[in-house]
Amino acid sequence: MKRTNPVKFWAQRLSLRHVLTGMVLLWVLLLILFPLGGMFQKVLAAEPVSCLKSLLAPSARLSFKLTFWLTLGAVILNTFFGLVIALILVRQNFRGKLLLEGLIDLPFAVSPVVTGFMFITLFGNNSIMGHFFDEKGIRIIYAFPGMMLVTLFVTFPFVIREIVPVLKEYGVEQEESAYVLGASSWQTFRKVTLPSIKWGLLYGITLTIARSIGEFGAVLVVSGAIINKTQTATLYVHQQFTDFNYTGAFAAASVLALISFVFIMMIQFSQKKVKGGTWE
C-alpha cells in the first residue's frame, strides 16, 4: 500500500478558489456574524421578563416611537425627492449637473457628528434662521424638526444612488413606446417606469430605513438626547449602556438590529425570487 502525504493530498484537492471562498466566509463570520451573535446571546442569556420589562418602559417606548416617525418621514420625503432627482439626473442635461451629482454623495462623505454641527450652526439660537423660527415659536434644534432634518440629510443619497444606475440601464425606449401607444407621462411613469425600477427603489428605501433607525451621531448633536423628549432608540441604547443597565441596552439594540436585518433580508430574497422566476 502506498502511503499518501496528507499535505500533498489536501493541496491537490484544495484549489485557490476554495481557499478564497473559505477566507471570505471566515471574514464575514468574524466581522458581521460574531458581533451580532454576541449581542443576541447576551439578550437570550438575560431573563426574558426583565428584557420585556425594559423594552416596555415609557422612555424606551417613546424612543422607539420617535425613531419610527423619523424613519417614516425620511422614507416618504427621500423616496419622493429621490425619484424626482434621479429622473432629472438621468434624463436631463443641464448646467451644473456634475456639481449636483457630487453634492448628492456629500452626506456619505461628511461625518454624522459634523452634520449635526452644521445644522446647529444653521438653526441654533445664535443663528439668523434659528432666531427667525424662534420668534415664530418653532423650535428646531433640540426638537423633532432638527432631528428630522439631519435624518433626511444622512439618508438623502440612498434612493438616488440605487435608482440612477437602474434608470440608466433601462433607457427610454420602453417609455417612448408607451407614449406612442397613447400613454400620458404620468401613466407611463406609473405603469412602465416605476415597475421597472421597483427593486432599485425598494432597496434604496430599505437602506434609508436601516440608516434612519441606526443614525446616532447627527441626531445626538441636534437632539441633545433629552430623556423622554428627544431620545431616539439608538440614543436610548447608548444611555442605558452608560447607565450600566446592560439588559435594557442589549434588548433595545437587538430589536433595532433585528428590524434592519429583516428589512434587508426581505428585499434580498424577494429580489432573488423574481429574477429566477419571471423577468430580468
Added chain:
Amino acid sequence: MGISVQRISKRFNGFVAVDQVSFEVAKGELVALLGPSGCGKSTILRIISGLERPDSGNVFLNNSNVNRLTPQQRRVGFVFQHYALFKHMTVEKNIAFGLEIKKKRKPEIATRVAELLELIGLTGYRKHYPAQLSGGQRQRVALARALASEPKVLLLDEPFGALDVKVRENLTGWLRRLHDKLNTTSIFVTHDQREAMDLADRIVVVNQGRIEQTGIAPQVYEKPRNKFVAGFIGNANVLDGICTDGAVYLKRTPYKIENRSAPATGKNGIMIFVRPEDIDIQATNRGNNAFPAVITHINYRGSYRELDLKAQGLNIKAFEYKNRKSAFSWQQNQTVFIKFNNYKIFERPVFNYGSSQKDIALDVECGEGKHGQASNG
C-alpha cells in the same frame, strides 16, 4: 396621401441630422428608408412619430398636419429596433397596453388580444414574459402591440436589425404579407439593402441627412442617380478613368472601355462604377473593348463565385454564376479577358467624397440608352 414629409430639418448640438427632407408615401404603400448608420433615417422616423420635434418643416399624416400633435395624439404604430417590450408585463399585457390606456372595454380588449396573438402565431405564449421569448418572437409581440389599436400608419425602426439571418428572412416575408392584409401605410428604416429590396414597394435612399434617390428597387440599383447610391446599393468596382479622343479609358492603363464621347469631365477626371455581375469574362480576346486580367483569388459563394482580378495593378471584382451547362470554369492564376457590359460614369469629386451635390451621374447627360451596349469602333 398616407404620409407626407415636407422639408423637415433637425439639428442635434449643431450636427445636422436631417436636412430639408421631403418625401411622400401613398396610402397602403410600404416604403423603406435605406442608408448607412448615422445617416438620419431613424431621426426622420422619430419625427414622423412625434418622438422628436423637427426644427423646421411639416409632417402630414392622412392629409392633416400633425406638427403640433404629441406622439400620444398621432396614433401611429411604432416598432423599435430592440423591441422595447415592457419587461414586467406578459405578452398579453404588452399587447393590451395601448387598448387599456384608451379605456376600451375588457371583453373588447380580450378579443383583440386573442386575434393579434393568433396573427403573430404566439397564442400559446400569452402568459410568457418577454425575457422568455426569442428575438423573433419578441419582435412579433412588438408588432402586435403596435397594431393593437389599428393605426393607419406603421413605423418600424430597423425591425429586423437585431435578429439572425434565418429569422430575419422569415419575418420579412411575414411582415410583407401582414402589411398587405392590414392595408396600413408603412415606413421601415433599414441599413440592409436586401431587406429593403425584399420588402419595400419603394426605396428612399438617405445619406448624411438628405435623400439621395427615391424609386423602386430596380431603379435605384440599375440607375443610381449619383455616386453614393451607386456605391451603397449593391457591389461596385470603383475605378479611375479618363476620357480622351472620343473614348473612355481606365486611368494609367491602355485599356479602352468604350468608344464614345463622354461629356466634359473637368480637371478631376471621371470615376467608373461597374458591378461585378456586369463584367463579362472570356477565355480569349474577341475584341470588343475587352482587356486581359489575371484571376488572383476565387471565393466560393455557393450559387456564384467571386473572382478577384488584377489588370495592370488595378483590382477588379467579378462574379461568375453557375452555368446551366457546366459548373464553374475559371481557375486561379488564369489569364482571362474581361469586358464591362454595363457601367456608370461619375465626375470625380473635388473635395468631399460623400457630398451629393455635384456628382450627378454623367450618363444621364449622355443619354441612358447608349451605355451598356459597347459600340464597336
